Amino acid sequence: MEGFKAYLINECHKADNTVIAYMRDIGAFEKFLKTRGGKDLLDCKDSDAIAYVYALSNDNKSRATINRKISSIRAFYDYEMGEGEIDVNPFSDIKSTRNDKRDIEYLTIEEVNALLEAPDDTPKGLRDRALLEYMYGTGARVTEVVRLKFEDVNLRMNITTCKDGKGEGRIVPIGSYAHKALVEYIDKAYNAIKGDLRTDGDYVFINFRGRPLTRQGIWKILKEYGRQIGIEDKMTPQILRDTFAVHMLQNGADLKSLQELMGFEDMSVGIAYLSVMKVRIRDVYKKTHPRA
Known part of the structure; x- marks a missing residue:
C-alpha cells in the first residue's frame, strides 16, 4: 500500500485529501478481506469484489460512496497489475452503480x-x-x-x-x-x-x-x-x-x-x-x- 500511496503522490499528483480517501477506502476493503478467511489484498478474487459491493449496498451506503470506493480499489489493483504483482484486476467487472436502482420483478x-x-x-x-x-x-x-x-x-x-x-x-x-x-x-x-x-x-x-x-x-x-x-x-x-x-x-x-x-x-x-x-x-x- 505504501508503494501505491507514493504512486498517487508522485506520479498522479493527487491532493492530500484525495490520497487519504484512497488509502482509507483500500484499508476498509483490506479489513473486509480479513473476514473472508484471512485474505490479504493480493489474494482478492472476483467473488470477493462482488461480495464487498453487495455488503456496501446492504449497509445502505450511498451510491456516491460506493462508486468512490470501487474507483479507489480498482485504481489500486490497476497499479498492482502494472507492478506485476497480480495478473487480473478483480474489480474490472465491477462498474459504478447506476443512478437509479431498477426494481426487479419475477414470476413464481x-x-x-x-x-x-x-x-x-x-x-x-x-x-x-x-x-x-x-x-x-x-x-x-x-x-x-x-x-x-x-x-x-x-x-x-x-x-x-x-x-x-x-x-x-x-x-x-x-x-x-x-x-x-x-x-x-x-x-x-x-x-x-x-x-x-x-x-x-x-x-x-x-x-x-x-x-x-x-x-x-x-x-x-x-x-x-x-x-x-x-x-x-x-x-x-x-x-x-x-x-x-x-x-x-x-x-x-x-x-x-x-x-x-x-x-x-x-x-x-x-x-x-x-x-x-x-x-x-x-x-x-x-x-x-x-x-x-
Whole structure:
C-alpha cells in the first residue's frame, strides 16, 4: 500500500485529501478481506469484489460512496497489475452503480408453470409455447430472440447462440422442456405458419406473414397469456428474463456463471439479483419462523 500511496503522490499528483480517501477506502476493503478467511489484498478474487459491493449496498451506503470506493480499489489493483504483482484486476467487472436502482420483478414457479401450460396445440399455440420456453429457459434478451435464426440453434447438442446487434454471441444451453417445445414447433407448425419450407437462414420465431416477430409482437404475446392466467401486469420480456435469473440463483447458480449465461457486463446487475434473494429469504423467515 505504501508503494501505491507514493504512486498517487508522485506520479498522479493527487491532493492530500484525495490520497487519504484512497488509502482509507483500500484499508476498509483490506479489513473486509480479513473476514473472508484471512485474505490479504493480493489474494482478492472476483467473488470477493462482488461480495464487498453487495455488503456496501446492504449497509445502505450511498451510491456516491460506493462508486468512490470501487474507483479507489480498482485504481489500486490497476497499479498492482502494472507492478506485476497480480495478473487480473478483480474489480474490472465491477462498474459504478447506476443512478437509479431498477426494481426487479419475477414470476413464481407456479406462475411460470401456468404460463407455459397456457398455449394450445394449434400452430400459433405451438409457436408461442416454443417462444415462452425458449425465453424462460435461456434468459435471452428480447432483441436476441427477435434475431434468432435456425443456424443459431443446435438441437442435437442442445445449445443456442444468443447474438447482439454486432454479430457477437454467447453460447447458452437449451433445457429439455425448451428443446421439446422447439422440436414440436419446427415439426408441426413452422412450415404452416411460414407457408414454405424453412432454411437455416430463416428466423425461428415468425408471424403468420412469414416475417420475424418484432419486440412489440413478442410483448403482445406475453400480455395475451398473462391475461389468460391473471398476471397481465407482470408479463414483459424483461420480467421473464429476470425470472430466469432469480430462479437460477434460487437453485444454486453462482453469480459468475449467471453473468456468462445472461451476457451482462455490469456486475452490479448481478448484485441486484442477489439483493432480491436477500429480500426473499427475509420474507420466508418472517412467514415461517415461530419467533420471527
